[in-house]
Amino acid sequence: MAKRIQFSRHGGPEVLEYLDYQPAAPGPHEVRVQNQAIGLNFIDIYYRGGVYPPPALPSGLGTEGAGIVEAVGEGVSQFQVGDRVAYATGPLGAYSELHVLPASKLVKLPEAISFEQAAAVMLKGLTVQYLLRQTYALKGGETILFHAAAGGVGSFACQWAKALGVKLIGTVSSPEKAARAMEQGAWATIDYSHENVVQRVQELTDGQKCPVVYDGVGKDTWETSLDCVAPRGLLVSFGNASGAVTGVNLGILAQKGSLFVTRPSLAGYADTPERLQAMADELFAMITSGRLKVEISSRHALKDAAQAQTALAARQTTGSTILLP
Structure with missing residues (x-):
């Protein structure tokens, strides 16, 4: 058993539930990640409120996180148990201790980048990468x-x-x-x-x-x-x-x-594992070189996700907010 945040109806922060659940075994071409840090983004509030409908209810929440590969499904060759990984583009369910997702959504995380940094930067940083380096390639x-x-x-x-x-x-x-x-x-x-x-x-x-x-x-x-x-x-x-x-x-x-x-959209640019990893590699290089600084303004326990979302919606935060399982 593991803990996760889910919601069974749309609404305010009060609809978020912190529950025990049984994580699925990874299927073919899937990986199960033991999250070490989870990203909090405004789009999560849109899903919770119904602006963006999830595939079904009840639903998990969150699309961004970083952790350690805990299990791999059939046909997965690029990752193995113990690998450090990060992800930004779903599927929903990152607000959890364990998260199963397609191997194609994961990138390898270098030792120089912490789990907290990765969870704070993946979605926003990859967005800036495609905007400034691909949609209009600034010189x-x-x-x-x-x-x-x-x-x-x-x-x-x-x-x-x-x-x-x-x-x-x-x-x-x-x-x-x-x-x-x-x-x-x-x-x-x-x-x-x-x-x-x-x-x-x-x-x-x-x-x-x-x-x-x-x-x-x-x-x-x-x-x-x-x-x-x-x-x-x-x-x-x-x-x-x-x-x-x-x-x-x-x-x-x-x-x-x-x-x-x-x-444009991030999914439209990071549409293959190779492109996603190349984008992440450039992002990570910007961080390790010191040209891009990751500011984590607040950390919340996973069980306090509702409180974290309330602060984000009220514009009370600067930098990135992360959840810790």
């Missing part, structure tokens, strides 16, 4: 716009952009968040609570605007983002924190300068 010298620069993904983006020699303009909602983004490596910030984002981007770029804009906010920033993209530039709409972008008239792309738009 250095560009001036870019990144929304929510003081958030979990944004903080890593600030650091990675600086390491690449890229000038990142980050949007924030307060002086405190502006200070945080600058500490993380942003070149400039725009406080959208009292500054006009488009006007400030024009000023900061001498009227040139940005070759690429990264927007994880969605509906509320869509028009603003388009107006910050340089002619023939790219808008990367990678999230919908304020709601999904709908009803788009493609003609607006022509009107605003023959713009490009993409809606």
Whole structure:
């Protein structure tokens, strides 16, 4: 028997249950991981609340963690019992002492990266890797716009952009968040609570605007983002924190300068074990070199997952939050 968090109905933190359960034996091409640390992400709250429906109820929760291979199923050759591993893309059920998942979702974790670091960085760090290194392959010298620069993904983006020699303009909602983004490596910030984002981007770029804009906010920033993209530039709409972008008239792309738009996802880039491991290897190298620092602001026992989610939803955290079995 093992412990896990599950929910049988959608709702607030009160629907999370800390229960005994019988972990399944790994099937063909599956691995069972003994979690040492578990990542906490806003998407977990969306699943709990029903914004993203799980495959079935009752359901486990969480898609990110790090631990030790405890058992392997038939046909698994790339991992063996005792290997240090990490994962970021599900399936649901990471909020548990033991988690069974496809071997294709795992990466090998080098000794230089701790389990806690891996659980704190995998989802956000791999997201920044594909955004800055693949969706628009930054070479250095560009001036870019990144929304929510003081958030979990944004903080890593600030650091990675600086390491690449890229000038990142980050949007924030307060002086405190502006200070945080600058500490993380942003070149400039725009406080959208009292500054006009488009006007400030024009000023900061001498009227040139940005070759690429990264927007994880969605509906509320869509028009603003388009107006910050340089002619023939790219808008990367990678999230919908304020709601999904709908009803788009493609003609607006022509009107605003023959713009490009993409809606990528981590799963769309880490779609083979080889690509996933290569992305993780670059992420781990950024950490071991000191160019990317992983800040763990709070640690909670697995049984206190509801309390941890409450703090995350209330924006009371900075850096990453992890759960410990």
